[in-house]
Amino acid sequence: MVATDDVPVIQLGVEDAAAGLVLSTEAHWNQTEEDWRVFLHQGIVFGIRNGSQLVATAALLPYSGENAWISMVLVTASQRRRGFATRLVDACLEAARKRGLTSWLDATPDGAAVYGPLGFTPTLQLRRLRLEKSGQALAPAPSAAPRDALCERDRRAAGFDRTALLSAFAQRPGSRIISTKGAIALIRDGRTARHIGPLFANDAADALALVDAIARSENGPILLDAVASQDAFLAGLTTAGWTIERPFQRMRFGPATAAGEEVPFAVAGPEFG
Structure with missing residues (x-):
């Protein structure tokens, strides 16, 4: 591995949203430029440049209750195997340590093999699913639900408050918060596909009924x-x-924090938790 200690780690600003999108698009991820702005507005994003080109990133998104999410760990193909990802994750962990935050992330299997030796502990597992659809919608959208109802259900499940994040999602064109039979979910635009989550319900039958209504x-x-x-x-x-x-492994670095009162059926995304 090439030594890279002389390459500075910098903190990025809102003006770097488009450059971040280039990296996540190269990786075939679903984030939009608006997603990048969430990290840059509400969190701390570290990066490495090669000249004027942004070649690597990692983000720390603080939440309430002494929690934070690490994500957007990206390195452009030509700059991999130089230790950039490790340095940027270390920068996120140091920023979290200074703020007294427990860090979480959702890792791919390859990522979990890297994060485990760094001290991350596995918790729950996720599965990313895709539904291919084309043509006209078969039914009208389900009933709209208030943002406060989603935020309250999210607080109960997560054990901490993410009102700022969910509000940013809900305010975007194309986003909808919908509910039926006691289930509630948010659906929003992604770069290549719409995304459902978080999704909460009293049981699997209600969760499936809501997903079916959304899909239709x-x-x-x-x-x-x-x-x-x-x-x-x-x-x-x-x-x-x-x-x-693909699967994702949720992992925690630091002491356990307050647990939620219920398990969601779907999460906001591996980049947001």
Whole structure:
């Protein structure tokens, strides 16, 4: 591995949103430029440049209750195997340590093999699923639900407050908060597919009914990051034609914080928790 200690780690600003999008697009991720602005407005994003080109990033997104999410760990293909990702994750961990925050992340299997030796502890597992759709929507959108109802359910599940994040999502063109039969979810635009999550329900049948209602009202591909322990929900999705794209392992660095009162059926995304 090439020594890179002389390459400075810098903190990025809002003006770097478009450059960040170039990196996540190269990796075939679903983030939009608006997602990057969330990290740059609400969090701390570290980066490395090669001349004027942004070649690597990692973000720390603080939440309430002494929690923070690490994500957007990206290195352009020509600059990999130089230790950039490790340096940037270390910068995020140091920023979290100074603020007294427990750090969380959702890792791919390859990422989990790297983060484990750094001191991250596995917690729950996720499964990313995709539904391919084309053509006209078959039904109208389900009933709209108030943002406060989603934020309250999210607080109960996460154990901490993410009102700022969910509000940023809800305010975007194309975003909808919808509910039916006691289930509630947010659906928003992504770069290549719409994304459902977070999604909360009293049971798997209600969660599946809401997903079906959403899917019938959409006319393009949809992604969803399901909690793997929700077995009946996962089974129902695959029976309905959703395909599992990849697993994620949720991991924690630091002491455990307040636990949520319920387990969601789908999360806001591996980049947001």
